[in-house]
Amino acid sequence: MNTRVLIALDTLDMTSTTLATARSFFPHAACHLLHVLPAVPQTVSSLGGPVVLVGTDQPSRNEAQQQLRALGDGELVDGGDPASEILRRAASDAFDLVVMGTSGRRGLSRMLLGSVAERVVRESARPVMTVRQAGHGPASRILVLTDFSSAAHQALSAAQQYFPDANAHLLHVVSPTALTAPLSLAPAGRAITAASLAARNREWVQEAREQLARLGGGEIVEGDPAEVALARARSGAYDLIALGTAGRDGFERLMFGSVAQQIVRESPIPVLTARSLDLAVQGA
Incomplete structure (x- = not known):
């Protein structure tokens, strides 16, 4: 029986160390990609002044959908909490293992993704493989x-x-x-x-x-x-x-x-x- 791997991606590009490492360690696994789109503040005007709405604009989602399809099978989630989305899927019977990165590229993204990884590691119902630097598998x-x-x-x-x-x-x-x-x-x-x-x-x-x-x-x-x-x-x-x-x-x-x-x-x-x-x- 093939291992069913949920790969949580913070970026949608071919240079993702998380994706490359997951495929290297599990070359024959059934992989499902998950990317949670960040909530993008959008400002609209009203009679009472500007109102900030939190959501994901459609052009960005369309672009992200194309990028995801180029990487493999998976899904996008609009403006959700990444840790909660990963944990909800890990609690189901759809996956055997979670693979995710431990840091973003820079600044706030790096700090937030680190906290996401720590929460998933603490709470996941399935084993979790975390990736900080590119690794080469399968592990021997x-x-x-x-x-x-x-x-x-x-x-x-x-x-x-x-x-x-x-x-x-x-x-x-x-x-x-x-x-x-x-x-x-x-x-x-x-x-x-x-x-x-x-x-x-x-x-x-x-x-x-x-x-x-x-x-x-x-x-x-x-x-x-x-x-x-x-x-x-x-x-x-x-x-x-x-x-x-x-x-x-x-x-x-x-x-x-x-x-x-x-x-x-x-x-x-x-x-x-x-x-x-x-x-x-x-x-x-």
Whole structure:
């Protein structure tokens, strides 16, 4: 069964890195292009003075329609909210995956598209591949960043499903602060000592090794998860990063969400993200 890919385009031109990367990574997929036309202020006069109406003028739409047809099959949406339009389609059964860029060309466009991408990554019911720079697929070397959460398992499953011939390298990054900071984890009335911290850390690392072994093996390193992943991405050793968009619960979930946002914003290679199935069902 062919993968059905929704490609969200911020520009309608042949030089689109998002479109080129999507076609490179999914050469046999059924692709559907989506472009949301910006709302163009139009001023008309009335007895009470000028009135500004928000809409898309017809000549611009006609031109955009011709440009879209030159790129492939797809649809235009007049003056909608890009993130909402993408998420609505991702929540349907029409698509398996969303591909989109993470930044516009300049100025306000760049900032707005970045926020659109972050919202789609957080809320999409389907896996999302974000593109900051042109990538070349299909992916043969994938870095899978895992915290062993449901979302991380979904990201691994998506990577294996869409790139079955790729070599997936699992990486678990232990933050130094996670190993030393949380005093609240001490049993009531018992002081935390260096020895108890060391024992707990050994237990965490051993648990991580066991979980990695069950997944087929991987690597454990200490550091800032986003910075470690981005350094690996910049090394040229990988074609794609895959990760979940939320951690296990509470503060850990918040922190892993921020890790995903930083990687999506800064990664020089495409990033495949996925949510927990439970969260995706709740948000749909």
